[in-house]
Amino acid sequence: MPQQAAFYVTIAAMVVVAAVTMLAGLYGAKMRSTSNFLDAARTLGPRWNAAAISGQYLSAASFLGVAGLVLKGGVDALWYPVGFTAGYVTLLLFVAAPLRRSGAYTLPDFVEVRLGSARLRRICTTFVIIVGWLYLVPQLQGAGLTLHEVTHQPKWVGAAVVMVIVTFNIYTGWMHSITIVQAFQYWIKLTALAVPVFVLLIHRAAEQQPPRSSLNAPSPAFTHGMDITPDRDIVLNVTEPTTVKVIGTQDGHPTNGLVRWAPAEHKVTKGTMVHFEAGTRIPVITDAAADYGAWLRPLGAGKHPLLATYSLIVALLLGTMGLPHVLGRYYTDPDGSAARRTTLLVLALLGAFYLFPIVSGWLARLYVPELLAAGNTDAALLELPGAALGKWPALVLGGLIAAGAFAAFISAATGLVVSVAGVLSTDVLPGRLRGFRAATIAAWSVPLAFMLAVSSLDLAQGVGLAFAVAASTFCPLLVLGIWWRGLTDTGAAAGILLGGGLAFAAVLPAAAGILPPEWQAVLAQPAVFTVPLAFLTMVVVSRRTSDRVPGDVSRILLRLHAPDRLGLSEDRDFGQSGPRAGLTAAALPRMRGGRHRR
């Protein structure tokens, strides 16, 4: 019965989110009475666009993943939200205003404006698709997880539901590229997280429990008997002799009955059921902080914590500027300095948001530590209300969180699918409008298949792989393209292929879940090696091929850097090509008919 109630409350909350979003869309459509919807969006100003960028950016990884990582890794996990935010500092310092003035809507557009090479454009297209797909996998994974937690449906159901909604949105052109709708998504997500966190904090303060014991307190114990069934192979770090009931495979032996585990690492194969008695110390998966002290202190978990930390910082700091669905949104800003003001506001909005997943991670450590044994820490936020509160408050807050999570998957996935489908239909598939529709299916079916075949990484770590590839390809391309006149198409292609190729080859085993743990630090987060390599390759090869520097490089650099009031920037011409990333098929005729800033 409570299960059913949870189901209905969650569905109701999701319907409310959809209704609010559609109302916002209608309001947006009313605002859009002018002939050109882009110009209408541009009158909204940086405040709306900043919320829209944040709304599209805060995906499953931020909404669910950060809380789970904090539960697992403690203070070291805080680098994820820090990096997710700091990426916008780099974006602002090196890319935002010049990219806007280039008039490019996508990365391949920028390449064409700056270096005028069709071959390089194709290479960029390939990596836009790779980054988009890598980023989509965790979104689908999160959707599957959320629906599974609420309704116990198999994981593919949630992913399929999100993809159907996303496809519907794109075909009807309702819910995306409309700045107001994406901006609302930010506020929905913030509310869906902030309200439960405040309620839980008040509840915690009222709870009359003794204050937290010493920093070196051992890991907590199960409060009641519990079964766990991990959905991937896990290694548990057992700290004291523990008797468990196992049905399945543990330490490589098929087992059906009671097993006594000595203090050591014990392997539990995917799908095995392990039953823990009440009072047993909760063993934690090996990549989590082993005890409360390690959780509270920095550099507590993992094999090469310092290297992993730095590599993560590099990937997140430099990867944001290469995310296709982020760059497209800057086109809504009327000019370069508006793009700067927008980014400043994005930093403030993200900072405000990330406070809440971090606090949720704390609360999860207090209320749902048993997730550390099952390995599915991403469910922390979803399990939190049920573990901490009584039946009805838990239902309401749980519904709110699930609804916010769905808003996160849908807005991020829509942006990504549109970006990937856009480049697929213009640069890969033949045809025009039909091509775009087919491309939409292609854009999400590959990550869906991948997600069904393997789901081994945490949401935020999965997203980190996309950042690593983006940082190893598009960051050097954009930074050198905007600031260095010596860049040539050959140099750019060499750097992208080498840096991006190596990064992709390194993260693929991690994404597929076949990575031995001892290689985790180097391979799962290769950015600290591949980004400098890509930069170096681009510079050296460009020097070697300096006769290929475009003749109009000075004019283009002037256009990228000249103050907006001189009126030198030029938007790319929409008349020539089919549907582009971020544009609905329905929007394009409007755009073609409309007058653009010139």
Place this chain on the structure above:
Amino acid sequence: MSFGGMSDDANGPDGDPWAALVKAAEEAAAKEQAAQQQSGQDSTIYPLASRIKSAKRERIVLAQRRNSRRVVRTLAELEDQTSVGEVLVRQLVRVQLMLSLRLMLLTVVVLGAIPVAFLLVPSLGTTTILGLGLPWLLLGLAVYPFFVAVAWSYNRGAERNEQDFAEMVEN
């Protein structure tokens, strides 16, 4: 607005200086007219634009300053990459890049110092302020206002550099 035609005109006028002057004057007049038309269009095509208050309005007014003939000539010079224009553009790019690099360095040093500090001085990791661990306060709270401050000072600096450049071009 494209200035692609300007360089052709400079080569075009068949050696007759008078014809060149007349042509230039005509061109300037036509340009002014076109600009006026354009600004007139603005208010009819975008009914919303007329409802927007002073801030937006001001930008349109600023954009019209380029219609003075001298500015057009300097801009053409910039676009044609004559030696003067080339130097100006290189200078602008360098000044902007230096500003970005300075603030990037600050960000990287501040962020990069945090793990090193915790590694070298482990006691920092267990320091608590108001019951909350120092690393939690630093990474969970303090860095975000720091990012906003960096971004704010960058925006100020970059806009100032651009203003200097624009004034140099327009005077």
